[in-house]
Amino acid sequence: MELIRRLRVRDVRCYEDASITLGDRLTVIYGANGAGKTNLLEALYFGCTGRSCRTSNDREFIRFGQGAARVEFELEGDAGSHTLAVGFEPGQPRHVTADGGPVDRLVDVPFRPLACVFLPDRLDLIKGAPSLRRDHLDQLVAGLWPARASVRRDYGAALAQRNALLSRIRNHGVDPSELDTWDLELGRxxxxxxxxxxxxxxxxxxxAQEIATELGLPGGLELRYRPRSTAEDPAAFAAELLERRSSDLERGFTGHGPHRDELLLSREGRELRVYGSQGEQRVALLSLLLAEREVLAAERGQTPLLxxxxxxxxxxxxxxxxxxERITAAGQSVVTTTELEHVPGGEAAGVARVTVERGVVGQELAA
Known part of the structure; x- marks a missing residue:
């Protein structure tokens, strides 16, 4: 398993140039609110995935007034030491280097660490629109089985083609029977x-149920995938689309299929999205992410950075x-907090402790 030994950031958020060393298991970053702790977590996530976990506008990741940002890792694993760097400049592809050599895609780096992240803002995953949960679920599928990552893209491409054909039928008098072929393709x-x-x-x-119970969510956590269609073969799915064809033509888009499915998170039969308190939603989200981490570790043989x-x-x-106790059982974890004493065992030997004050890594205490 690859361990991140050192993180260096340049022109990332509030940091001009900063470095921290991570512990084998637990790293605690502590300081006052607004000091820049979350920015370091974001940089770690960016180095693992090539994207921000906080914003869809990557320009915000770059320090104000600068034109580019860079995240560098020093890693150590069973096969030896490695370096990995991801640079970002607006309007340009990510500039990825592995052991000093250029790489076309970050996902192609064999020693790239996996990562799971909990942010308070991610509560939208519980209480937001179904599309957020579908996207998250599809990212999990891609993480578990990289060879299957194309399944979502292939469905999206077929859906776009069918929607384009619906538009041509509505606006240009194309024969509706031309949908038959695309209905079968979409069904596949x-x-x-x-x-x-x-x-x-x-x-x-x-x-997820086990962890939620352990963390004190009354009634535990139930996950349920609710598909719009339970068709067993493309022909049956195409038949479902045919029943809805007139309404699709009226609206101009496809209203049936996995792009309308839902992932339900419930406690004692009640959806947490509607009936859960914010505290319950936080525990549910944390339980879900910890469960995903365990499953990813089992499937990929690599425990994601948490x-x-x-x-x-x-x-x-x-x-x-x-x-x-759970997060330090395997893999690396990085926790931010305002006070070190809020993290049980945070002062123990083997824990890397980093202080942050006003955007400056003031002191790194030896693990």
């Missing part, structure tokens, strides 16, 4: 996508202790 990809999602939810459901931002603030002392 729809069934593949639904099966992969169901498979992922089945893997994550049990550990990034937890301000996770301790709404947990009592007992649940904090349970959480730290």
């Amino acid at each position: 990809h729809a069934i593949a996508l639904r099966l992969e999602r169901e498979r992922a939810v089945a893997l994550v459901g049990e550990p 990034l937890l931002d301000d996770v301790m603030s709404e947990l009592d002392a007992d649940r904090r202790a349970r959480l730290v």
Whole structure:
């Protein structure tokens, strides 16, 4: 398993040039609110994935007044030491180098660390629109089985083609029977996508329930994938589309299929999106991410780097202790907090501790 030994950031958010060393298991970054702790988590995530975990506008990732940002890792694993760097300049592809050589895509780097991240802002995953949960589920599928990452893209391409044909039929008098071929094609990809999602939810459901109970969510956590279609073959899916063809033509887009499916997170039969308190939603999100981390470790043979931002603030002392015990059992974890004592065992030997004050890494305490 690859461990990130050192992170260096240049012109990232509030940092001109900063470096931190990570512990083998736990790293605690602490300081006042607004000091820049989350920016370091974001940089770690960016180095693992090539994208921000906080914004869709990557320009915000670059320090104000600068034209580019860069994240560098020093890694150590069973096969030896490696370096990995990801640079970003607006309007340009990511500039990725591995062991000093250029790489076309970050996902092609064999020693690229996997990452899971908890941010308070990610509560939208629980209480936001279904599309957020579908996207998250599809990212999990791609993480679990990289060879299947194209399933979502293939479905999206077929859906776009069918929607374009619906538009031509409405506006230019094209024969509606031309939809028959695309209905079968869409059905082929729809069934593949639904099966992969169901498979992922089945893997994550049990550990998520266990972790939620351990972290004190009353009634535990239930995950349920609710598909619009349960068709077993493309012909059956095409028949479902045919029943809805007139309404699709009226609206000008396809209203049936996996792009309308839902991932439900419930407690005692009630959707947390509607009936859960913010505290319950936070525990549910944390449980889901921890379960996904465990499943990814089992499937990929590599425990993802876990990034937890301000996770301790709404947990009592007992649940904090349970959480730290679980996350330090395997892999690396980085936790931000305003006070070191909020992290049980944060002062123990083997823990890397980093202080941050007003955007400056003031002191790094030896692990």
